[in-house]
Amino acid sequence: MTSSRLRAALITAVTWVLVLMFFFPVAWMVFTAFKPEHQAATMPPTFAPDLTLDQFDAVFARDMLPYLINSLSASLGSTLLVLVLAVPAAYALSIRPVANVRDALFFFISTRFMPVAASIIPVYLLLQSVGGLDNITWLTILYVGVNLPIAVWMMRSFLAEVPREVIEAAQLDGARLGTEIFRVVLPIVLPGVAAAGLICFIFAWNEFFLANLLTAQVARPTPPFLTSFVDGRGQFLAVLSAAATVAIVPVVLAGWIAQKQLVRGLAMGAIK
Amino acid sequence: MTVLMTTPTRRRPARAVPTGQQSRRRRVAVSRALLWPALATSIVLTQIPFVLTIYYSLQRWNMLRPGDRGFTGLDNYVSVLRDGSFLSSLGATVAVTGTSVVASTLLGMLFAVLLDRSFVGRGVARTLMITPFLVMPAAAALVWKWSILDAATGMANWGLGLVGLPPVAWNTELPMLTIILVLTWQYTPFAMLILLAGLQAQDRDVLEAAAVDGAGALRTFGSITLPHLRQYVEIAVLLASIMLLQVFDPIAIMTRGTGGTKTLSYLLYERAFVGLEVGEAAAYGVMTVLVTIVVASVALRTLFKVFSTEGIDR
Numbered sequence: 001m002t003s004s005r006l007r008a009a010l011i012t013a014v015t016w017v018l019v020l021m022f023f024f025p026v027a028w029m030v031f032t033a034f035k036p037e038h039q040a041a042t043m044p045p046t047f048a049p050d051l052t053l054d055q056f057d058a059v060f061a062r063d064m065l066p067y068l069i070n071s072l073s074a075s076l077g078s079t080l081l082v083l084v085l086a087v088p089a090a091y092a093l094s095i096r097p098v099a100n101v102r103d104a105l106f107f108f109i110s111t112r113f114m115p116v117a118a119s120i121i122p123v124y125l126l127l128q129s130v131g132g133l134d135n136i137t138w139l140t141i142l143y144v145g146v147n148l149p150i151a152v153w154m155m156r157s158f159l160a161e162v163p164r165e166v167i168e169a170a171q172l173d174g175a176r177l178g179t180e181i182f183r184v185v186l187p188i189v190l191p192g193v194a195a196a197g198l199i200c201f202i203f204a205w206n207e208f209f210l211a212n213l214l215t216a217q218v219a220r221p222t223p224p225f226l227t228s229f230v231d232g233r234g235q236f237l238a239v240l241s242a243a244a245t246v247a248i249v250p251v252v253l254a255g256w257i258a259q260k261q262l263v264r265g266l267a268m269g270a271i272k
Numbered sequence: 273m274t275v276l277m278t279t280p281t282r283r284r285p286a287r288a289v290p291t292g293q294q295s296r297r298r299r300v301a302v303s304r305a306l307l308w309p310a311l312a313t314s315i316v317l318t319q320i321p322f323v324l325t326i327y328y329s330l331q332r333w334n335m336l337r338p339g340d341r342g343f344t345g346l347d348n349y350v351s352v353l354r355d356g357s358f359l360s361s362l363g364a365t366v367a368v369t370g371t372s373v374v375a376s377t378l379l380g381m382l383f384a385v386l387l388d389r390s391f392v393g394r395g396v397a398r399t400l401m402i403t404p405f406l407v408m409p410a411a412a413a414l415v416w417k418w419s420i421l422d423a424a425t426g427m428a429n430w431g432l433g434l435v436g437l438p439p440v441a442w443n444t445e446l447p448m449l450t451i452i453l454v455l456t457w458q459y460t461p462f463a464m465l466i467l468l469a470g471l472q473a474q475d476r477d478v479l480e481a482a483a484v485d486g487a488g489a490l491r492t493f494g495s496i497t498l499p500h501l502r503q504y505v506e507i508a509v510l511l512a513s514i515m516l517l518q519v520f521d522p523i524a525i526m527t528r529g530t531g532g533t534k535t536l537s538y539l540l541y542e543r544a545f546v547g548l549e550v551g552e553a554a555a556y557g558v559m560t561v562l563v564t565i566v567v568a569s570v571a572l573r574t575l576f577k578v579f580s581t582e583g584i585d586r
Contacts (some may be wrong), residue, residue, distance in 0.1 A: 008389075008391075012389075014392075015386040015389075015397065016397065018382075019383075019387075019397045019401055020400070022383075022400070022404065023403060024427075025420055026403050028406070028415075028418060028419060029411075029415045030442075034421060034575045040426040041418075041419075042425060043424060043425045043430065044433075044471075045425075045427060045430055048319075058549055063343075085309050085310040086308070086310060087309070088306035088309070089306060089309070090301040092306035100452075102429055104307060104311065107311070108314060111318040111319070113514050114318060114322065114561065114564065115517065115518040115536075115537065115560050115561060115564050116287060116518060116537070117518065117561065118318070118321070118322045118325055118557055118560070118561045119317075119318055119321030120321075120325075121325055121328060121544050121550060122321040122325055122328065122464075122558070123543075124544075125550070126276035126321075139547070141317070142505040144508070145317030145318055145551060146316065148313060149308060150313055161357070166345055167430040178424070178522075186436045196545055205408070206407075206408040206409055206410075208408075208410045208520065208521040208524070209521065209524075210540075212524070212577075213545065214543075222408070223408055223409075223410035223411075223521075224410070226408075226410050226411055226414060227410065227414065227525060229414075230414065230418070234526060240414060240418065241415065241419065244414060247411050248411050249407070251402060251406050251408070252406045252407065255402065255403075255406040256403075256406075259398075259399060261350060263402070263469075271279050
């Protein structure tokens with residue numbers, strides 16, 4: 001059996017090499033963020049740089065904080081609104097009988113499939129005419145439109161798993177609808193709510209197209225701000241890497257910590 | 273992870289709940305009240321703008337000449353189809369989407385199979401593997417362009433140098449490939465997650481039976497696992513296609529549409545917000561939607577096929 005064990009070890013080694021290759025760009029970006037600028041873009045690469053936090057100082061000296069706050073308010077705000085709308089809707093679609101469940105679900109998912117090209121021109125012109133450009137509230141509202149279908153779809157899958165008996169028992173007790181949702185159903189599907197919320201948050205935090213187009217200065221979120229670190233006149237790789245590291249850390253850490261929910265949410269939203 | 277529940281398909285009438293026309297009607301009313309806010313929000317934010325896009329596409333309207341605006345019928349569509357940029361853009365979109373989807377599904381399959389085995393540090397390996405999907409696409413595009421693929425100081429060329437190969441001018445000579453590389457890198461974890469869910473939903477008894485019958489690993493994979501995974505592969509392919517059809521970030525950041533990478537969404541952006549051609553850009557928008565509908569209708573049919581085996585039909 002040693003040959004089969006040898007083969008297993010070999011496959012494991014290959015797996016690790018491939019995984020590390022895939023992860024390399026992220027690792028290299030974080031490593032570069034701790035280099036002084038003159039050691040960042042060199043050939044051959046500098047593997048033993050004089051580690052420094054200077055680039056992070058530079059990033060915040062260039063006022064990154066307001067952009068991060070804009071990202072946070074648009075992501076958090078839209079996620080909360082999405083959940084408030086999606087949980088009752090998904091509840092109606094999965095537990096209580098509604099006529100035309102299929103039609104409603106079909107509609108939600110088809111809006112997600114609709115490219116942003118379908119609506120961006122009128123949205124831009126309407127916002128322009130009401131003075132809504134460069135306004136974080138409007139961006140937040142648009143993110144609700146983007147993420148709502150995913151959340152409904154995912155929540156429906158999670159709610160479909162709640163045993164009918166639990167709900168029927170609640171109804172027998174004469175529980176009213178509000179109690180039913182808050183006391184009985186919500187605690188059971190809380191992990192699902194967390195998963196849907198996390199995925200909506202990630203999508204909003206990472207969104208570039210609307211953020212780039214609909215904001216200029218005041219309401220600008222992080223993704224379009226990052227591109228301003230590319231500098232035609234001098235070296236910028238270390239400071240760019242530092243800014244990118246700061247930009248991805250919240251979502252990557254959250255994704256790592258809530259990995260189980262994330263995987264489950266994606267698989268459920270996609271498959272069921 | 274429970275996927276594709278095989279539980280009974282028909283929903284039992286709610287037992288012991290007050291029956292009768294009245295209470296049923298009341299419950300339907302409550303359900304509608306719960307559903308409406310979400311439906312209305314979705315309609316206002318996505319459907320009404322689309323109707324407006326169609327309306328604009330029938331107008332002669334350039335923002336530089338606000339006085340000269342009016343109904344032109346299908347003129348914008350005629351000029352969209354006459355102008356070569358639409359067809360070449362459609363080609364670019366299909367090439368970028370198709371290649372990235374196929375590559376990330378194949379790699380996703382490889383990683384799903386590798387990470388389904390138990391081995392030392394599997395949890396850490398999975399965590400590292402999902403990271404590219406979490407990374408902000410704008411950050412990914414910037415890092416790939418300047419840190420990995422830069423001709424003079426990029427890590428890709430350093431790696432080629434190690435094995436004695438000459439450097440490649442990725443960004444200037446192979447712009448299409450750079451876009452595909454980034455997209456494949458970001459979507460492989462997505463495909464992997466869906467396929468991994470498929471692998472974990474396999475009936476272990478069947479696999480053991482195959483092993484007992486003396487079927488080798490490859491044989492088992494080919495005749496049991498692959499057919500089982502088919503549905504998951506379809507879903508991964510279709511969802512990734514729909515997301516990638518509208519991809520914008522790496523193109524705006526890495527190539528600005530040069531070198532045959534001007535996809536439909538980037539073309540529309542240019543026409544509308546650089547050229548200020550509202551009417552014509554709206555026509556591009558409507559055409560983009562038509563292309564997406566072709567892909568999406570296939571996607572939806574598959575989703576609903578899966579969906580009805582699960583038993584939402586009442």
